[in-house]
Amino acid sequence: MKEETIINKDISEENITAQQECIEDEWEVVYERPYTLIDTHMHYCPGCAHSVIHKLISEVIQEMDIQDKVVGVAPVGCAVFAYDYLDFDMQEAAHGRATAVATGIKRILPYRYVFTYQGDGDLAAIGTAETIHTMNRGENILIVFVNNAVYGMTSGQMAPTTLPGMKTTTSPYGRDVHTMGYPLKMANLVSQLPGAFYVTRQAVNTPLNVRKAKKALQNAFKYQQLAKGTCFVEFVGNCPSNWKMTPIEANEFVAKEMIKEFPLGDLKVPSSEDLKFLEVEEGVV
Amino acid sequence: MANENAPVKAKKVRKVKGRVEIDIQKCKGCELCTVVCKENTLTLSKEINNKGYRYIVSVNDDCTGCINCALVCPDAVIKVYRTTLRKKELIAEISNVSSSVSIKIENPVVEDLKNMEYM
Amino acid sequence: MENEEIRLMKGNEALAEAAIQAKCDAYFGYPITPQSEVLEYLSLQMPKRGGIVLQAESEVAAINMIYGAAGAGGRVMTTSSSPGISLMQEGISYIASAQLPCLLVNVNRGGPGLGTIQPSQGDYFQATKGGGHGDYHLIVLAPASVQEMADFVFLGFELADKYRNPVMILSDGAIGQMMEKVKFPKRDVQKISKPWATTGKTEHRQRNIITSLFIQPEKMEKVNIQLVEKYKKVTENEIRYEEIQTKDAEYLLVAYGLSARISHKTLQLARAKGLKVGLLRPITLYPYPYEAINKIADHLKGILTVELNAGQMVEDVRLGVNGKVPVQYYGRMGGIIPGPDEILENLESFISKVK
Numbered sequence: 001m002k003e004e005t006i007i008n009k010d011i012s013e014e015n016i017t018a019q020q021e022c023i024e025d026e027w028e029v030v031y032e033r034p035y036t037l038i039d040t041h042m043h044y045c046p047g048c049a050h051s052v053i054h055k056l057i058s059e060v061i062q063e064m065d066i067q068d069k070v071v072g073v074a075p076v077g078c079a080v081f082a083y084d085y086l087d088f089d090m091q092e093a094a095h096g097r098a099t100a101v102a103t104g105i106k107r108i109l110p111y112r113y114v115f116t117y118q119g120d121g122d123l124a125a126i127g128t129a130e131t132i133h134t135m136n137r138g139e140n141i142l143i144v145f146v147n148n149a150v151y152g153m154t155s156g157q158m159a160p161t162t163l164p165g166m167k168t169t170t171s172p173y174g175r176d177v178h179t180m181g182y183p184l185k186m187a188n189l190v191s192q193l194p195g196a197f198y199v200t201r202q203a204v205n206t207p208l209n210v211r212k213a214k215k216a217l218q219n220a221f222k223y224q225q226l227a228k229g230t231c232f233v234e235f236v237g238n239c240p241s242n243w244k245m246t247p248i249e250a251n252e253f254v255a256k257e258m259i260k261e262f263p264l265g266d267l268k269v270p271s272s273e274d275l276k277f278l279e280v281e282e283g284v285v
Numbered sequence: 286m287a288n289e290n291a292p293v294k295a296k297k298v299r300k301v302k303g304r305v306e307i308d309i310q311k312c313k314g315c316e317l318c319t320v321v322c323k324e325n326t327l328t329l330s331k332e333i334n335n336k337g338y339r340y341i342v343s344v345n346d347d348c349t350g351c352i353n354c355a356l357v358c359p360d361a362v363i364k365v366y367r368t369t370l371r372k373k374e375l376i377a378e379i380s381n382v383s384s385s386v387s388i389k390i391e392n393p394v395v396e397d398l399k400n401m402e403y404m
Numbered sequence: 405m406e407n408e409e410i411r412l413m414k415g416n417e418a419l420a421e422a423a424i425q426a427k428c429d430a431y432f433g434y435p436i437t438p439q440s441e442v443l444e445y446l447s448l449q450m451p452k453r454g455g456i457v458l459q460a461e462s463e464v465a466a467i468n469m470i471y472g473a474a475g476a477g478g479r480v481m482t483t484s485s486s487p488g489i490s491l492m493q494e495g496i497s498y499i500a501s502a503q504l505p506c507l508l509v510n511v512n513r514g515g516p517g518l519g520t521i522q523p524s525q526g527d528y529f530q531a532t533k534g535g536g537h538g539d540y541h542l543i544v545l546a547p548a549s550v551q552e553m554a555d556f557v558f559l560g561f562e563l564a565d566k567y568r569n570p571v572m573i574l575s576d577g578a579i580g581q582m583m584e585k586v587k588f589p590k591r592d593v594q595k596i597s598k599p600w601a602t603t604g605k606t607e608h609r610q611r612n613i614i615t616s617l618f619i620q621p622e623k624m625e626k627v628n629i630q631l632v633e634k635y636k637k638v639t640e641n642e643i644r645y646e647e648i649q650t651k652d653a654e655y656l657l658v659a660y661g662l663s664a665r666i667s668h669k670t671l672q673l674a675r676a677k678g679l680k681v682g683l684l685r686p687i688t689l690y691p692y693p694y695e696a697i698n699k700i701a702d703h704l705k706g707i708l709t710v711e712l713n714a715g716q717m718v719e720d721v722r723l724g725v726n727g728k729v730p731v732q733y734y735g736r737m738g739g740i741i742p743g744p745d746e747i748l749e750n751l752e753s754f755i756s757k758v759k
Contacts, residue, residue, distance in 0.1 A: 026368045027304065031352040033361040042360060046313035046338070051359035068606040071476065074615075083613045089602035091475045092615035094498050097468035100460070104472025104480070105602065107430055107456045112604055130468070133461035207321050207353040240315075247315040247359075 047247020049237030096127025138195025156242030197229030303350025318354035422557035467495030477601030497536030501616035505564035522739025523577035653682025694724030
């Protein structure tokens with residue numbers, strides 16, 4: 001419904017434009033893409049959790065201003081090209097061996113922030129020995145584990161974390177736990193190791209979860225300064241393509257089914273005694 | 286300042302206004318942002334970008350700058366702006382200059398090309 | 405430790421001592437007979453004298469730690485024996501493709517399979533013709549004494565850094581375990597700078613990526629061509645071998661490592677009998693001294709290779725000789741070491757056959 005009114009002659013054009021200008025001046029940027037995330041098209045499927053997690057890692061490292069002190073290790077899996085999107089020195093590891101590669105890097109460069117980024121096949125199938133032994137030694141690195149219950153890059157085979165009854169290309173009748181085993185709860189397993197310093201499970205399917213996940217990553221990177229053990233951040237992710245769902249449906253599946261099987265939260269937190277010497281900075285989530 | 290010529294408010298009074306800029310060539314149309322936007326500001330366009338995806342567009346002025354969309358966006362294509370509280374006082378100042386000032390209002394519609402500048 | 409003093413050491417220990425003196429930054433290994441002494445010696449010495457030593461959870465983990473540490477710019481090495489070296493093959497292929505420098509040592513034991521702990525030369529093919537998948541080569545050095553076990557560590561690190569390639573010292577259970585005199589003269593160990601290493605992306609440069617993944621075939625071919633050019637340079641510049649009494653020889657023994665030592669004794673016995681025998685001992689098994697053998701073959705009547713395997717290096721000799729003279733192999737397998745008399749017998753029957 002349009003309404004026409006008369007503009008009073010007393011008020012000049014200037015006042016009205018001044019009002020417009022005031023509105024323009026007051027805009028501030030409250031969110032923009034981090035520069036440590038390379039300005040390029042990412043190959044991940046629409047809605048993929050990998051892209052969100054890449055974004056969070058880039059934000060955290062940018063805000064901590066440690067881009068020149070970070071070395072990352074990329075896995076074999078959908079994130080094999082992580083080094084094309086993250087603007088840090090990175091190494092590509094053989095399948096499953098990222099934590100061993102990270103051990104080699106950290107032993108040579110103890111004053112760098114070293115992190116691995118691995119999927120469920122990489123960390124929980126072929127790389128289980130390396131994962132457990134690296135954490136058992138308490139290597140001072142960060143392990144980022146993206147758990148989406150399938151092998152994405154190779155088109156949807158069963159993973160060690162596939163849910164019971166879930167259909168994949170190698171469990172076409174649904175995962176039968178009697179012949180195929182149970183989903184591995186890696187965060188729970190590794191939280192029992194004395195070498196683990198901070199173990200948590202997060203998700204990125206809602207804005208609130210994204211905020212919490214970023215806080216977890218911030219802590220995990222900061223704790224590496226203390227050199228008191230391994231930080232392990234598991235992400236309950238999604239795979240819209242291989243779950244045969246839209247991104248919105250996939251994130252609902254995460255909320256309803258995945259988080260039921262893999263509950264979110266901290267599984268091992270350092271004591272305040274452990275954190276005594278941590279430099280406290282004015283961080284913004 | 287009750288006045289029959291006072292501006293008709295087509296929408297709620299807002300303390301803070303927001304605005305989004307979307308990198309439409311990088312958007313993959315996953316629609317995760319549309320679900321988390323409380324103001325129904327975002328929706329899929331009818332056009333496609335260079336990669337063949339329908340991209341997200343902003344369709345109303347109700348954005349509050351809450352950054353929910355930017356948080357969940359997998360490809361970090363959304364830049365969010367927000368005004369500050371000071372702006373409201375400023376408007377009040379100017380409004381008080383003359384109570385007979387009125388402004389022509391048009392209902393915001395999708396076809397209105399003015400909204401395209403937000404992209 | 406660094407002086408002209410003569411010490412009595414095991415081959416494995418001399419290797420480990422040389423690693424410390426060559427300023428090795430890190431050693432990642434796993435115990436396996438007959439080379440566990442290297443890990444043990446370094447576990448004792450490195451904490452006192454500098455360097456990182458870590459017993460990994462497997463050879464697979466060890467080789468990937470080597471990859472990470474080499475990519476970060478470290479001077480690194482690992483040792484293992486045949487079954488462990490088989491486990492490392494994936495990692496070695498990745499290291500060669502990513503063009504990372506490192507030193508590998510195979511203290512060859514009898515195989516195939518779990519085999520025996522006695523010495524063997526059955527890993528010649530694995531070391532020189534591949535082992536891991538794809539078109540790559542290791543620079544392979546074959547020591548024949550405890551002194552060479554030590555010297556080749558310094559040489560190996562140098563070659564690895566010079567060509568950005570993994571280098572393998574192909575030893576065996578006997579040389580690893582035997583005790584001999586060894587000297588460690590003072591050396592000026594230089595480390596080169598590695599601007600390609602992942603040390604943290606500063607604002608002054610692009611990010612460094614260490615990878616062996618080149619999905620576009622054009623890029624993959626370019627990388628392979630780079631490697632081929634590199635190996636050409638290595639072949640032009642780094643062939644090493646030893647010739648003993650080859651100038652007037654009519655028959656040539658070709659052997660490396662342990663079998664070269666035994667063949668040397670055979671040579672002396674043969675010469676005492678009036679037979680004109682010479683010995684060529686390749687020191688680099690890759691690049692192989694094809695041309696040197698080919699040249700000597702001009703005045704030869706026959707070549708006999710002596711190996712502790714089913715006949716592997718003999719193929720390279722045949723390749724180098726290209727049909728000029730008959731080539732035969734003699735060897736024992738399973739860890740049995742032939743004596744010089746046994747080899748002489750075989751040499752004599754070969755000579756009579758050729759005549």
